[in-house]
Amino acid sequence: MVNLNTIPPKNNREYYIAIGLEGSANKLGVGVVKHPRLASHQSGDNSHICKAEILSNIRDTYITPPGEGFLPRDTARHHRNWVTRIIKRAIKEAKLTDPKLDIDVICFTKGPGMGAPLHSVVIAARTISLLWDVPLIGVNHCVGHIEMGREITKAENPVVLYVSGGNTQVIAYSENRYRIFGETLDVAIGNCLDRFARTLKISNAPSPGYNIEQLAKQCKNKDRLIQLPYTVKGMDLSMSGILAYIDSLAKDLFKENKKNKLLFDQETGEGLVTVEDLCYSLQENLFAMLVEITERAMAHVNASQVLIVGGVGSNVRLQEMMAQMCRDRANGRVHATDERFCIDNGVMIAQAGLLQYRMGDVIKDLKDTVVTQKFRTDEVYVSWRE
């Protein structure tokens, strides 16, 4: 029996308010979320229908020049420079007059992520917690994505595909844990796309993956895929080899290495492949691998729904391919959200943190607020589900 109403909201209100602070990678996000206290939460498995109201969702992304990735130190500096301003804007937009009285709980990302950026955000979280005398909750970043996706799409018990710059996991819920069915053995899918974008020297704004997606749309030879390694290993995948291979193709293309038979017609010397074709083939190949392991996980747990979360989840082509697979299965459905909730944000941390808070999980000693770079999805005890 799950009772989400054991902890009463502050000041005899009929609703809870949580603020979430996220900064595990190059996005800094602060969001405020409001949960009404519902009778349906007294018992049963209803944590995916909180009737959550998003009062504000502010994000600022640290964008590096084309050809460059974001480094931990510089990203941490970006977060330090912006964190108070973004918190202030989130509070103002949420129309909270007195955060000391209005906010039930402050949620922050405990991990996984880059150490220095995580640390610069937790410093601000601890300070506002002590200033306002509001309790803190540390949230697992992946669980934040999952809970936000469940709340937005109302998917009750989906297989979750979590795809972002730092993670690639296929997850299903079982006995109070989000269990990892399959994952990448080396780099994350977003990292693979980002690094290819660096090789192409295309813009990192709004995100490198978005620009690859736009280039792929302009591909004129969609019927002629470039052969790339297809590296599904059981339930897991490997992407570093694909990246190295397509990187070498792109470099040959830029250097006009006419000896490369794949890229240039050996008789006329004419180019056979464009940058758009490379982007298209890379996406098709990687996403096909994701669809394959997701489908296998669905068969394992007998699920009909898929929820795609994480930054790469906002890729429309990935959503299309997943939808096609689900259509071919009986009663299958894909749930996905748009960039506001797919890409890292503060609201998702507030959403997951507030569920934890309502189950009575709150940090009593600041020692427990230390952030950690490694924090696996299945380490979290999911008390708010049956």
Place this chain on the structure above:
Amino acid sequence: MNLDHTLKLEIPFEDAKQANIAVDVLKPDPILRPQDFQVSYKARDNVFVAEFESIDDRVLRVGVSNVIDSLKTIIETMDELS
């Protein structure tokens, strides 16, 4: 090697409460190489005091500069959000 490179920082805050908050915010984080670098924080009334010990100048400079970076966030947060 001895931790014989030392530095003491004293930063006055508006009141004792603020100085204590700064101590509480900085204290939880573990030091990555305790054999090379040590730091202790305390509040004396409204003054925040940090004492650093390190094996050489370079480690000392990096450690102190990290703490100052964090302090800047704490002070800005106090200014803007209390």
